[in-house]
Amino acid sequence: MAEDADRARKSTGARRNPDSADAILDAAEAVLVEAGYSGFSIEAVARRARAGKPTIYRWWPSKAALLFDVYQRLKRVENPDTGNLEDDLVGFLKNLFSHWHDTSSGSVFRSLIAEAQSDATVATVLVEYTKGRHAHTGQMIERAKARGEVAADVDATLVADLVASFAWTHLLTNRLDEDEATLRRAVRYVVRGIAPPANSPPAIRQRSRRRRIVG
Missing domain, CATH: 1.10.357.10 (Tetracycline Repressor, domain 2)
Known part of the structure; x- marks a missing residue:
């Protein structure tokens, strides 16, 4: 189901789809606020964003890379x-x-x-x-x-x-x-x-x- 939702977002591989990327960053911010740094995980972000973990890792190769993008945002x-x-x-x-x-x-x-x-x-x-x-x-x-x-x-x-x-x-x-x-x-x-x-x-x-x- 998560993968179906991910395809519905029309992921474009390594080239980020702006809507999907924004949804993932929104989810990452929310997880960070709710769980803090120690409770932050790609799994939690994927669930909240209704995105597949492979898509997140394709755009952000590590949790740190995603967190740095959240920080800069x-x-x-x-x-x-x-x-x-x-x-x-x-x-x-x-x-x-x-x-x-x-x-x-x-x-x-x-x-x-x-x-x-x-x-x-x-x-x-x-x-x-x-x-x-x-x-x-x-x-x-x-x-x-x-x-x-x-x-x-x-x-x-x-x-x-x-x-x-x-x-x-x-x-x-x-x-x-x-x-x-x-x-x-x-x-x-x-x-x-x-x-x-x-x-x-x-x-x-x-x-x-x-x-x-x-x-």
Whole structure:
């Protein structure tokens, strides 16, 4: 019966049928809300969506792949474009922390990160997801380059990685209620660097140099 219902949805093999894909994603969201991450399964999604498991696995090769699609579907985080890189990154982090804190997506993503440490399939999906997200965040860096705020040889993806590392650390340690001053200070360290200003007194530069050598 499930297969008949699946055929009724006119599945098109590896190329997703939009209506069927939406029905499966709707079902996956519902299962996630009702059962949580630990109770989420392809079997439960198939029953709710009235779809065959082979179809789901044809479009999503693993539970992790489906969950990442659900996570991205739930994610509503704007990349600000204020004309100033520091303000853009602070606004982005505020939006991201708020989204993780106020919706179930934060716990889903935290669980996926944790599972990736012991499951190679989840780790592979996480790496691919991260590449896409860093490219997306890197657009703020590229815009800043065009405005002359950032040196032309700066690797936008690496800067995005630094920002993401700060965000992931706070997600994994349940510190999503940081105030704006803390977020701004962290962003400022990334944007401006931690070296003393070129025009600072020699003694300050020397103390900083000694700290680097000792460290």
